[in-house]
Amino acid sequence: MHLDVYGDTLCALVTATAMASSGHHVVLRSPGGGRFAEAVQAGLSLYREPGLERLLQEQLAEGRLRWGALDEAPDADVRAIFLAFEPEHEPQARDVLVHLASHVAPGLVVINQSAFPVGTTEELQMLFPTGTVVCLPEFLQEGAAVQSFVRPARLLLGCDNAEAEVLVREVFRPFNRLSDHFLVMRPREAEFSKLAITGMLATRVSFMNDMANLADTLNVDIEQVRKGVGSDPRIGEAYLYPGCGFGGPGLSRDVLSLADTLQSQGISSELLAQVMAINERQKEVMFRKLWAHYGRDLNGKVIAIWGAAFKPGSGRIDNAPILRLLEALWAQGAVARVHDPEALPALAARYGEREDLVLCQQPYRAVEGADALMLVTEWKAYWSPDFARLQQLMRAPVLLDGRNIYDPAFVKASGFAYYGVGRQI
């Protein structure tokens, strides 16, 4: 089938390449001349995702995928069009629909994957009377984006047109074999479900962070509590890890989007507002422990940070805890030495050259002369450090474990002062 994918998001790139890999002919459309457009044509992925760049190059070479300009009309044989824009590019999506309405044959199906406010898909439908607009929220897991697209846990389809549903099922047939992953509902219900799922996950994490802070004051080890809570089948084990806050373009963006949706209706979700407030506070939990450790004076201290990406496997730092940490440290006159396998370019782009930010290509380079080491993103390479070497390189053996990945007793036995999130020794 011939498909067009509009947008310059990770979702757009994954959708286009994965669809092409299953035999569809795909044109990926984004604003001409942009960084994204140039990268795609050169076979480069701006998103560091396992397998994505290879897949892109393969499909370009096979000739099933090509780049096209946003304002060009689709080929006559295109049957379905994906919209995968950033939430703030909603006006762009509207322009695309208006343009399509006068340039394509009737019967085309538009599949909106973008995280627009609830009700947008129906509004887009009004702009596009000759075809059908359906909604299929994306559930990509950053760090495993391709894998989560080709093996979806579910496909929440918001669609109230039977013919369109048949076409969407045909488009996704290669990824929907083992069992039927489609769950069909009205478009606004699909949009809201997506937001509610994210809101629920965020709530679990913030709840556990709240518990971890209580645990700290009550001399309770949150790790034992986490296992106990997760053992209840009504609750389950996922998303119960306390830590130094969640970030990323997806999680916090969607929670915010849900909060905005509710607010513009004149009602607001007190719970979600608290969830976000707890998370923002939690991003500074390592800072607070460090602040107390050093007698409320960090002037001139050198702080090593392992991990900048908002999660392992990603190079993105959107809303990542490190941003708040860096700004807090700098405001107190401390110097940060940061290592991350993927996200250093993003940090450099955001902050530029500054004396109190040292980007290190190797983890052990970062800890040289440091007064403390903060673990912020739990990349696998950080899980088993050479503690003797750390001791040797650091000015003071202080380890702040923002993801609770170390064994407090072992770290302490290795001669370190250890601080976790709700961990007791």
Add this chain to the structure above:
Amino acid sequence: MKWNDLKAHADDLAQRHLAELFQDDAQRFQRLHRKVGPLLLDLSKQRLNGDTLDRLTALADASDLRGWIDRMFAGEPINCTENRAAMHWALRAPEDSSVATPAVLAAVHGELARMARIVDKLHAGQWRGFTGEVITDVVNIGVGGSDLGPLMVSRALEDFAAPTPQGLQVHFVSSMDGSQVAHLLRQLRPQTTLFIISSKSFTTVDTLYNAETARTWMQRALGEDEAVVRCHFLAVSSAQEKVAAWGIAEENRLQLWDWVGGRYSLWSAIGLPAALRIGMDRFRELLAGAHFMDEHFRTAAWQDNLPVLMALVGVWNTNLLNIHGHAILPYDGRLKYLPSYLEQLEMESNGKSVTRDGDPVTTRTCPILWGDVGPNAQHAFYQLLHQGTEPVTCDFIAPALRYHEDVHTDAARELVRQHELALANCLAQSRLLALGEAALPEGEQMPFYKRYRGNQPSTTLMMDELTPYSLGAMLAAYEHKVFAQAVMWQINPFDQWGVEMGKKIATDTLAALRDGEAVSMDASTEGLLAFIRKPNT
């Protein structure tokens, strides 16, 4: 002196009703208003004419006003009883100006830079409490000049509040009896609260007691670690060694100098709470507005000199027309605290009865000032203004424009209509006070109890709009008005010995109250002490 000449002129004018003066001269407003920078001063509703102003400026000359202005701006010790200069004007002089000495300017701008660092850190949400949490609430503990100025400016410029990530709030605590501080501490969290102890002398008991209550509250929650005070207390004072003894960390001390009087100090680090509300850029605009007025006062001819004209009219009303009540009536709720601020500025400065030479004065000095937001006062004390037996002069104060700032977009139209309503009331009240029944349609015969005699003089002071700059200019105009009046009354406006003795006697009384000792006092005090000790017997 020129008093006798003025007296004869006043006797002439006293026979004439304001309504008559307006009727006789169609150009009266043209003649008797002045525009200076963002301000418009309308004196046409005062019981005087152009001739009066000429005679009054002669009084200014005879009082050597020029010489006194020069002495003030030269930094001479014109505060003679304390042997100090009065250089509040230097607090708002630009860094490259030549009005003050380089040493003074360096000190002033050094302190402004320290303020800016504190403001920026708090505004960035990076001032950390003892637990590492972000400070969300700042409480200013001060009284008198360390309270009224920053409080008044913070409220007046609330539309210019600087946005902060944590939604920083600024609170004020002044009352000696602890009622404000008790109320506030119930609502705040110690972990996220920062106190500014603001006291020029750092001996003011009201402030020190409140500060002690705050420190105890803080330490009860966070412990006795020295970092608790370091993270949660700032101080502004000219007594740095006392500040150090109280335990304030060096980087948290801001200073002012003995050449600034408390009621003239909002332009210094005492203004920190206001700067926290509006941001340092806006605070510097406030200073720029005041500096503009300083230059105007220093250089303009008497007839065009706003502060001098305000002073002359005040002298005219007090000494020639024998009016001893003066009401401050802002028609803008944001100026709610302006009356209290001016009460202190004028009455603490010029409530004196001894000349610079140590002799009893021969003229009356400062009138009794009071006031309130005009539209509210209309439902309170305006009855006395319109139909009472006391002559009273009024200052009507209002901005012409309001509610066109971005913050008001949602309800702007309705709010603009409310502002129009307030302005209409402002003009109507001053008109009715001046003209009396002449302001009403002709031929209406009223019973006595419905009659308006009019002839109550007033000044209307308008701003194009209420901004940091225009507010700075207006406040400086009042400061210089007070100084110019003091010159004509031959008194020192920069001391306040009348408030010292009460503090001292209170100390003895406190001892009597606490220890229950039988001290010999007057019968009334002894009787009241007895009641306080055993109220139910």
